[in-house]
Amino acid sequence: MRVRVASRKSALALQQTRWVISSLAAHLPGWTFEVVPIVTQGDRMLDVSLAELGGKGLFVSEVEQALLDGRADIAVHSLKDVPAEVADGLALAGMPPREDPRDVLIARSAESLADLPPGARVGTSSLRRMALLRALRPDLRIEPLRGNIDTRLRKLAEDGFDAIVLAAAGLKRMGWADRISAYLDPELFTPAVGQGVLAVECRADDRVLCEALRRWTDGPTRTAAMAERALLAELAGGCQVPVGGYATVGPDGRIHLRGMVADREGTCVLRAEARGDNPFEVGRAVAAALQAQGAGGVIAAAQGG
Numbered sequence: 001m002r003v004r005v006a007s008r009k010s011a012l013a014l015q016q017t018r019w020v021i022s023s024l025a026a027h028l029p030g031w032t033f034e035v036v037p038i039v040t041q042g043d044r045m046l047d048v049s050l051a052e053l054g055g056k057g058l059f060v061s062e063v064e065q066a067l068l069d070g071r072a073d074i075a076v077h078s079l080k081d082v083p084a085e086v087a088d089g090l091a092l093a094g095m096p097p098r099e100d101p102r103d104v105l106i107a108r109s110a111e112s113l114a115d116l117p118p119g120a121r122v123g124t125s126s127l128r129r130m131a132l133l134r135a136l137r138p139d140l141r142i143e144p145l146r147g148n149i150d151t152r153l154r155k156l157a158e159d160g161f162d163a164i165v166l167a168a169a170g171l172k173r174m175g176w177a178d179r180i181s182a183y184l185d186p187e188l189f190t191p192a193v194g195q196g197v198l199a200v201e202c203r204a205d206d207r208v209l210c211e212a213l214r215r216w217t218d219g220p221t222r223t224a225a226m227a228e229r230a231l232l233a234e235l236a237g238g239c240q241v242p243v244g245g246y247a248t249v250g251p252d253g254r255i256h257l258r259g260m261v262a263d264r265e266g267t268c269v270l271r272a273e274a275r276g277d278n279p280f281e282v283g284r285a286v287a288a289a290l291q292a293q294g295a296g297g298v299i300a301a302a303q304g305g
């Protein structure tokens with residue numbers, strides 16, 4: 001069996017794809033894998049804000065097109081970048097064990113968020129990170145910072161930022177964990193839905209590949225991801241709003257999901273949590289608890305802003 005694997009061309013995407021290929025190859029003796037690199041619109045226009053470009057799905061949709069066109073058989077994504085609704089005819093069939101879901105601070109001299117000097121310049125273009133930073137440290141100057149993680153690390157030094165916020169997962173996968181100044185507590189600094197999870201997509205009618213990917217999948221990772229994505233779909237599927245979701249699954253299979261919705265200024269941060277056995281029910285319960293606190297209005301205002 002020969003499998004063509006579609007991947008974005010960023011250093012992180014290719015690294016993740018190589019990791020997935022070596023893990024799949026170990027599970028599927030005799031199968032061979034070949035990378036099909038795809039340059040997406042999001043990669044070509046790294047200086048334009050994601051909101052202007054039309055949202056996150058941009059990094060994903062052209063890679064998905066390669067599957068639909070039959071140019072590739074599977075695609076590797078960061079689940080965080082995959083919209084709540086998966087494209088028709090495709091399935092997120094494979095999920096390896098989750099990498100660290102936390103956000104981290106990379107600072108030039110500080111050792112924690114509290115340690116940053118008053119008025120320090122922090123770079124991030126994520127609405128969620130922006131809102132949480134403002135909620136925890138209203139004095140900070142948050143400035144836009146886009147680009148792949150290698151670009152963002154370079155800009156930390158070149159553009160005079162005091163700190164930037166990135167996902168631990170990307171840094172660890174690149175072997176750059178030594179750059180991390182502080183891990184942000186996920187109970188407070190709620191991670192993005194799906195952060196740290198890789199998703200391997202295939203055509204839904206490709207039964208051999210779908211089945212192989214399902215057998216390779218880590219159950220607790222998939223359960224946590226489904227709970228977080230159920231929350232996202234209920235609240236704001238596909239929209240650019242400051243939303244976070246973080247699920248853990250105990251040894252007994254019980255899910256604990258925390259959800260967060262904020263306005264862009266971080267003056268209003270709503271939080272709710274729920275426990276249960278069914279990821280869809282837990283996701284819906286957290287969404288309902290947030291809605292009861294007024295999440296609908298907060299999300300509408302954040303979109304308008």
Ligand SMILES: NCc1[nH]cc(CCC(=O)O)c1CC(=O)O
Nearest residue numbers: 078080166167169170195196197
């Ligand atoms: N939006 C870019 C993106 N998509 C996935 C990751 C990190 C890896 C992951 O979350 O699995 C990153 C970089 C970042 O946010 O620091």
